[in-house]
Amino acid sequence: MGTKVNIIVGSHVWAEEPDVAWVDGEVVKINGDEAEIQAANGKKIVSKLSKLYPKDMEAAAGGVDDMTKLSYLHEPGVLQNLATRYELNEIYTYTGNILIAVNPFQRLQHLYDSHMMQQYKGAPFGELSPHVFAVADVAYRAMIHEGRSNSILVSGESGAGKTETTKMLMQYLAYLGGRAATEGRTVEQQVLESNPVLEAFGNAKTVRNNNSSRFGKFVEIQFDKHGRISGAAVRTYLLERSRVCQISDPERNYHCFYLLCAAPQEELDKYKLENPRTYHYLNKSNCYDLVGVSDAREYLATRRAMDIVGISTQEQV
Ligand SMILES: Nc1ncnc2c1ncn2[C@@H]1O[C@H](COP(=O)(O)OP(=O)(O)OP(=O)(O)O)[C@@H](O)[C@H]1O
Numbered sequence: 001m002g003t004k005v006n007i008i009v010g011s012h013v014w015a016e017e018p019d020v021a022w023v024d025g026e027v028v029k030i031n032g033d034e035a036e037i038q039a040a041n042g043k044k045i046v047s048k049l050s051k052l053y054p055k056d057m058e059a060a061a062g063g064v065d066d067m068t069k070l071s072y073l074h075e076p077g078v079l080q081n082l083a084t085r086y087e088l089n090e091i092y093t094y095t096g097n098i099l100i101a102v103n104p105f106q107r108l109q110h111l112y113d114s115h116m117m118q119q120y121k122g123a124p125f126g127e128l129s130p131h132v133f134a135v136a137d138v139a140y141r142a143m144i145h146e147g148r149s150n151s152i153l154v155s156g157e158s159g160a161g162k163t164e165t166t167k168m169l170m171q172y173l174a175y176l177g178g179r180a181a182t183e184g185r186t187v188e189q190q191v192l193e194s195n196p197v198l199e200a201f202g203n204a205k206t207v208r209n210n211n212s213s214r215f216g217k218f219v220e221i222q223f224d225k226h227g228r229i230s231g232a233a234v235r236t237y238l239l240e241r242s243r244v245c246q247i248s249d250p251e252r253n254y255h256c257f258y259l260l261c262a263a264p265q266e267e268l269d270k271y272k273l274e275n276p277r278t279y280h281y282l283n284k285s286n287c288y289d290l291v292g293v294s295d296a297r298e299y300l301a302t303r304r305a306m307d308i309v310g311i312s313t314q315e316q317v
Contacts, residue, residue, distance in 0.1 A: 014076035092130035159209035177229035205252035214240035262295035
């Protein structure tokens with residue numbers, strides 16, 4: 001992190017500020033190893049010289065699409081660049097060949113449509129704006145050219161957007177390796193529909209994320225020598241099993257329980273299902289509904305996904 005730059009009176013710097021992490025300002029006085037900074041937010045800050053970072057006064061107004069282009073590669077510089085881009089709805093930024101995604105918490109439809117997929121197909125890495133499709137494209141092409149498996153690692157804290165990012169990667173790989181639908185369901189459709197099934201049984205509302213995956217997963221998509229998807233396997237790790245019998249407000253149990261209680265009436269009658277509030281494992285929390293989510297619709301979507309994935313009706317029952 002330490003970018004060795006001589007900080008003097010008049011230098012523009014970043015200083016730590018507990019409320020907002022970092023503020024920028026100008027050094028107005030230096031006393032030994034301490035500096036007084038006139039911050040842009042109007043405050044006067046006193047900080048150790050060693051805790052100040054130089055601010056790039058010639059940084060591009062819209063930020064840079066690759067962190068390696070920053071003059072100073074330190075925490076405030078990186079955060080400032082991500083924030084600048086985020087303001088412009090540019091949620092993706094490279095750091096070399098790593099992609100950083102900042103959760104937009106809104107649907108950015110134009111980023112993921114078929115036109116976008118066409119654009120990224122075969123485009124040299126770095127030529128177009130940073131995008132999750134570009135990462136998938138590189139992995140796919142490397143696999144074809146080198147004839148070897150490739151992995152994409154998606155990591156981040158809870159709610160960062162790993163699940164959504166993984167789905168987009170899978171969607172793009174399905175687009176690259178898909179074949180025209182001939183009879184009914186295709187392998188790539190099955191690959192994609194594995195997600196709603198896994199989410200119904202392994203995702204739940206937590207304090208941090210309404211659709212938090214309570215397990216890890218390794219998704220393997222297999223391709224034939226022509227680059228067409230031939231199969232897939234999903235391995236799951238460490239499901240948070242305690243959630244089944246222990247939940248606290250305002251979290252929920254696994255989605256599947258609420259979906260079951262929102263099944264069509266004939267199924268509710270058949271399986272003697274009642275309102276989720278009547279069940280001990282569900283009524284330990286006061287949260288039953290998710291804003292913007294219809295459990296009834298999700299129930300039908302999950303059943304449909306199970307059909308496509310190939311889970312027989314008997315198994316589903
Ligand atoms: N690229 C995106 N576009 C739109 N919304 C997004 C995007 N990424 C994340 N989100 C939103 O943020 C929510 C949380 O993201 P997601 O479930 O992918 O996080 P996660 O990293 O998988 O979290 P967890 O570790 O808790 O499972 C999503 O349900 C979605 O509403």
